[in-house]
Amino acid sequence: MARYETTVEDGTIYVGTADGPLEVGTVEDAVDTVGGPSWTIVYSEEERDRHPELDTSDEGLTVDVVDMLRAMTHSERFVETLAAQPADPPADDDISPRLGLLVGKLLNNLESGLD
Known part of the structure; x- marks a missing residue:
């Protein structure tokens, strides 16, 4: 089963897809959101x-949010759902639904601790 990586280039977050990288949003917005x-x-x-x-046993450990973001991999189903989300933020929000979905997964990982 394919897993797709998260990469960061020039302050922008990308998630791999079968068709190449999918732009998700800025690192700055992700870090601000968490x-x-x-x-x-x-x-x-x-x-x-x-x-x-x-x-x-990992309680109290402080981790770098961007490092955790880069370590994330995703299933094909998640990537398809991510790609289907709008890339631009709605008028009443600062982040796009696409970035919001990824940050939600990141927060879930951060709140679950390290494996």
């Missing part, structure tokens, strides 16, 4: 209670 260039991994008591088998 709240800054670094992320400290934390686990709530609720998470610990709900998942007692969860490995929380």
